[in-house]
Amino acid sequence: MTEGKDGIVRQEDGRCHITKEQFCDWLAGEMPPDKEAEFLEHVGNCTFCAHQFAGWMEAPPDLPVSQTKTVQEISMNQTGLLNPPRYLKEEIMQRRQRTGVQMSVQVREKSRQMRLFMYSLKVGMAVMTSIFLLLLTADVQNLQPQTVREWRTDQMQQKQEADGQEEWVSIADTLNQKSGEISGFLCDISNGLFRMGLDETE
Amino acid sequence: MESKDQTGEKEADRIDKEEYFSYLLDTYERLVYSICFKMTGNQFDAEDLTQETFLSIYKNLATFEQEYEKAWVCRIATNKGLDFLKSAKRRSEPKEDTYFEELKDQKASPEEAYLQQESKEYVYTICQSLKSPYKEVATEHFYREKTAKEIASETDKGIKTVQTQIYRAKAMIRKIIEGRAIR
Numbered sequence: 001m002t003e004g005k006d007g008i009v010r011q012e013d014g015r016c017h018i019t020k021e022q023f024c025d026w027l028a029g030e031m032p033p034d035k036e037a038e039f040l041e042h043v044g045n046c047t048f049c050a051h052q053f054a055g056w057m058e059a060p061p062d063l064p065v066s067q068t069k070t071v072q073e074i075s076m077n078q079t080g081l082l083n084p085p086r087y088l089k090e091e092i093m094q095r096r097q098r099t100g101v102q103m104s105v106q107v108r109e110k111s112r113q114m115r116l117f118m119y120s121l122k123v124g125m126a127v128m129t130s131i132f133l134l135l136l137t138a139d140v141q142n143l144q145p146q147t148v149r150e151w152r153t154d155q156m157q158q159k160q161e162a163d164g165q166e167e168w169v170s171i172a173d174t175l176n177q178k179s180g181e182i183s184g185f186l187c188d189i190s191n192g193l194f195r196m197g198l199d200e201t202e
Numbered sequence: 203m204e205s206k207d208q209t210g211e212k213e214a215d216r217i218d219k220e221e222y223f224s225y226l227l228d229t230y231e232r233l234v235y236s237i238c239f240k241m242t243g244n245q246f247d248a249e250d251l252t253q254e255t256f257l258s259i260y261k262n263l264a265t266f267e268q269e270y271e272k273a274w275v276c277r278i279a280t281n282k283g284l285d286f287l288k289s290a291k292r293r294s295e296p297k298e299d300t301y302f303e304e305l306k307d308q309k310a311s312p313e314e315a316y317l318q319q320e321s322k323e324y325v326y327t328i329c330q331s332l333k334s335p336y337k338e339v340a341t342e343h344f345y346r347e348k349t350a351k352e353i354a355s356e357t358d359k360g361i362k363t364v365q366t367q368i369y370r371a372k373a374m375i376r377k378i379i380e381g382r383a384i385r
Contacts, residue, residue, distance in 0.1 A: 027240070037284070037287070040241075040280050040283065040284050040287075041284060043276070043277070043280045044277050044280040044281040044284060045277070047270050047273045047274070047277070048273075050272075050273035050274070050276040050277040050280065051270070051272060051273040051276070053276055053280070054233060054272045054273065054275070054276040057233055057236055057237060057276075058233060081232040081233055081235075081236040082232065082235055082236045082239055083232060083235075084231055084232060084235035084248075084249070084252060085245070085249065085344070085347045086347040086348075086349070087343065087347055087348065087349040087350075088231070088235070088249055088252060088253070089227060089228075089231060090349055091249075091253060091349075092227060092252070092253050092256045092257070093224075093227075095253060095257060096223070096256075096257065096260050101257060101260065101261065104261050105260065105261050105263075105264075108261060108262070108264060108265075109264055112264055112265070
């Protein structure tokens with residue numbers, strides 16, 4: 001947020017926040033209807049301006065006498081806020097207890113819980129998919145064509161015969177063996193987690 | 203099945219929300235009413251908008267950010283007011299043949315109309331223009347600011363009867379206000 005030379009506070013995206021002068025114009029009823037709609041829409045969408053607006057409503061900035069038009073507005077400017085009718089609070093408390101309002105609250109509450117459930121379900125599905133893919137990869141590594149295996153065995157036997165003593169193991173086979181071990185280990189962990197989950201639900 | 207702890211937690215949560223709502227109502231009732239009055243220009247619509255605002259607050263308490271409560275309350279009130287202004291504009295959209303006539307009428311005495319609308323006497327005058335028994339009930343309720351319960355006990359009427367009469371009186375008043383706004 002930056003304050004320009006014209007005194008208007010601007011947001012990072014270039015949009016302007018409301019100014020005290022605009023508020024005074026609005027309070028005095030001197031704002032054109034299209035500007036007023038724009039002004040109020042901004043207050044309705046911007047938390048910063050809504051806070052400013054509320055503060056100015058509570059303690060209005062000084063207005064020129066010519067700008068205070070009406071009896072109510074004069075009293076509003078002097079005391080800050082208007083006093084609502086005495087019965088209003090009671091009516092709000094009564095309306096709040098009506099079935100329609102309570103049902104609406106419950107539906108919102110349920111939909112919030114439902115959203116949470118759906119989110120948990122998505123996370124669970126993602127974990128399951130990743131574990132499944134991991135297991136599948138481990139199986140693919142074991143699914144080598146028979147001929148290749150036989151050829152490798154022959155190669156190894158020939159090499160052993162040539163070298164005479166040491167067992168020769170290729171890098172690919174080492175990787176294959178290790179990844180198999182890791183996937184087995186992960187599989188055990190996931191099975192353990194599933195079992196724990198099942199125990200908790202029981 | 204819900205355990206006792208969960209039920210207890212829910213009950214505590216509900217009580218907390220009710221208390222918090224009462225606090226919000228106590229703290230921001232004047233602010234919301236003032237915003238609504240400024241936007242509607244009369245007590246009757248300001249009351250309705252204030253009620254709408256607080257009911258909306260009540261319904262959305264679960265997602266409410268307490269850190270910015272004043273701004274949040276103000277935003278809801280402003281948006282309700284904007285909706286009101288838009289629907290009022292739609293209702294009072296002038297027809298072609300009456301457009302220039304209305305323009306002329308509007309220029310006649312806007313300051314006087316404003317003064318009249320915003321004063322307490324305006325409420326009294328409007329209430330007096332209703333037929334009996336709505337006139338009496340409306341005067342007691344809207345002008346003298348008595349609750350339906352108080353009116354019922356003073357007039358020996360059933361509270362439901364008084365509530366119905368207030369409701370109908372309000373509908374009649376709204377028609378009168380809209381009629382004056384269009385004329």
